[in-house]
Amino acid sequence: MMLDQDNRQPEEPPPGADELMAMAYADGELGAEEAAAFSARLKGDPALLRLVAEHRALDALARQVGHPEPAEIDWAVLKADPTHRGTTVAGWVLLAASALIGAAIASGSFLLDDTVPFPARALAGAGVLGLALLFSAVLRRRLRAIPLDPYRHVQR
Amino acid sequence: MLILTTNEVAAAKITESLGLVRGTTVRTRHWGHNLIAAFKGLVGGEVHEYTKVIAEAREEALDRMKAEAFALGADAVVGFRFATSEVAKNCAEVVAYGSAVKIVRADQD
Numbered sequence: 001m002m003l004d005q006d007n008r009q010p011e012e013p014p015p016g017a018d019e020l021m022a023m024a025y026a027d028g029e030l031g032a033e034e035a036a037a038f039s040a041r042l043k044g045d046p047a048l049l050r051l052v053a054e055h056r057a058l059d060a061l062a063r064q065v066g067h068p069e070p071a072e073i074d075w076a077v078l079k080a081d082p083t084h085r086g087t088t089v090a091g092w093v094l095l096a097a098s099a100l101i102g103a104a105i106a107s108g109s110f111l112l113d114d115t116v117p118f119p120a121r122a123l124a125g126a127g128v129l130g131l132a133l134l135f136s137a138v139l140r141r142r143l144r145a146i147p148l149d150p151y152r153h154v155q156r
Numbered sequence: 157m158l159i160l161t162t163n164e165v166a167a168a169k170i171t172e173s174l175g176l177v178r179g180t181t182v183r184t185r186h187w188g189h190n191l192i193a194a195f196k197g198l199v200g201g202e203v204h205e206y207t208k209v210i211a212e213a214r215e216e217a218l219d220r221m222k223a224e225a226f227a228l229g230a231d232a233v234v235g236f237r238f239a240t241s242e243v244a245k246n247c248a249e250v251v252a253y254g255s256a257v258k259i260v261r262a263d264q265d
Contacts, residue, residue, distance in 0.1 A: 151215050
């Protein structure tokens with residue numbers, strides 16, 4: 001497709017230093033000292049004040065018409081944060097280890113306790129074994145079904 | 157396939173009603189997600205774990221309903237609705253239902 005050179009819109013001039021400062025001020029991106037100095041300038045410069053007001057109005061408009069929450073990429077960044085990942089993994093490892101070891105110690109000490117009658121220990125052992133078998137069957141079925149589940153990637 | 161919440165199809169005429177079509181599912185997430193969700197309940201904000209399970213259930217129920225409508229030879233589903241309930245703790249039940257219909261363009265009639 002040929003462009004009609006005569007009908008092209010003239011390019012907007014790049015923003016000046018004051019406009020960039022006004023944008024940063026309106027977006028709350030200036031440091032405390034810079035913001036205080038810029039506030040002082042605004043008191044004596046109505047044109048600059050109007051520029052800040054325009055950018056704040058644009059920001060408010062963007063919030064109204066834009067996506068009301070962080071984009072997927074923002075969520076991904078938050079989730080991939082090393083501190084978040086580290087504490088989460090460490091938490092799960094500690095929880096799983098304590099649960100497994102605790103269950104093994106509790107089961108072992110109960111099943112090997114000679115003060116408990118043998119039928120009671122046998123019944124408890126059978127119950128624990130039955131639960132473990134049922135859980136393993138459910139877990140195995142789920143693990144085999146995961147690749148066949150097209151909905152597991154649906155996020156929202 | 158056209159899925160509409162309205163009872164009519166704009167610019168088209170319903171020529172045959174094929175009856176109710178529905179899709180149902182109950183989904184949950186594993187215990188670990190429920191644990192994280194419980195912690196999120198303490199601090200506030202969106203609980204993504206539950207958002208995801210509801211979204212999964214919604215899409216699955218919708219697809220099952222569409223499959224039923226497709227099997228009946230429907231062109232569209234009108235009066236479509238979602239219904240949700242909780243059949244068990246941390247499980248999301250979603251029912252998608254509507255009326256399967258055959259349609260023709262209004263100007264072809």
